[in-house]
Amino acid sequence: MAALDSLSFTFTPNLQWNASVTNAGAGTVTSVINSSGLASTLLSTTAAAAVGGANQMYALDLAIPASSSSVIDMANFTDILGRASQSIVRLKEAYFFLVSASQTMPSGVVGNACESVTIGNAVSDANALNLSSASTTFNVTNGGCQVIIDGSAAGITVDSSHKNIKVLNNSSTLVAHLFCILVGGVT
Numbered sequence: 001m002a003a004l005d006s007l008s009f010t011f012t013p014n015l016q017w018n019a020s021v022t023n024a025g026a027g028t029v030t031s032v033i034n035s036s037g038l039a040s041t042l043l044s045t046t047a048a049a050a051v052g053g054a055n056q057m058y059a060l061d062l063a064i065p066a067s068s069s070s071v072i073d074m075a076n077f078t079d080i081l082g083r084a085s086q087s088i089v090r091l092k093e094a095y096f097f098l099v100s101a102s103q104t105m106p107s108g109v110v111g112n113a114c115e116s117v118t119i120g121n122a123v124s125d126a127n128a129l130n131l132s133s134a135s136t137t138f139n140v141t142n143g144g145c146q147v148i149i150d151g152s153a154a155g156i157t158v159d160s161s162h163k164n165i166k167v168l169n170n171s172s173t174l175v176a177h178l179f180c181i182l183v184g185g186v187t
Contacts, residue, residue, distance in 0.1 A: 003055035007044040048185025075163040088184035090155030100143035122166035
C-alpha cells in the first residue's frame with residue numbers, strides 16, 4: 001500500500017496540577033506542575049522501520065450498536081486522505097476515545113452515556129496490541145481514552161495473522177461512539 005508523502009503526528013499530554021496542604025506549625029506545602037515534556041512524535045521523514053518513524057495514519061469514527069461489536073482491520077482501511085485499501089505492517093501508536101455526551105468527535109458527532117467498550121480478543125487474526133496475548137482485553141470507559149505507544153523501531157507487527165482489533169460495545173441500550181487513531185508504517 002502507498003505511504004503518505006508527508007506525516008507529522010505528535011501526542012503531547014499536558015500534565016498540570018496545583019496541590020497544597022497546610023501543616024499546623026509548618027506552614028503550607030505546595031506542589032505545582034505544568035509540563036508537556038512527555039511528547040511522542042512520529043514523522044514520515046524518518047524511516048517507518050526506525051524509532052520515531054511512521055508513514056500512514058488511520059482515523060476512524062465508529063458507531064457500534066448496543067451489545068454489538070466491530071472489527072478494525074489494519075490491513076484494509078481508508079486512510080486520513082480518503083485513500084481506500086490501505087494497510088500498515090507496523091503499528092506505532094493507537095488511541096481509543098469513548099466519546100461522552102459532553103465530547104464531540106472530529107466528525108461533529110456528539111457522544112452519549114455508553115458505559116464502556118472492550119478492546120481486543122478478535123475472533124480471527126487478532127492483534128495483541130503489545131498485551132500479554134491476543135485474547136487479552138482492556139476497557140475504555142465513558143469519556144475515557146486508552147493509549148498504546150510502542151517506541152521501538154519495529155512497532156507492533158501487523159500481518160495477515162495479526163491485523164484485527166475487536167471493539168465490543170458493553171451497553172445494552174446505547175450506541176458506542178468510539179474515535180480511534182492508528183499511526184504506523186507501510187514498510
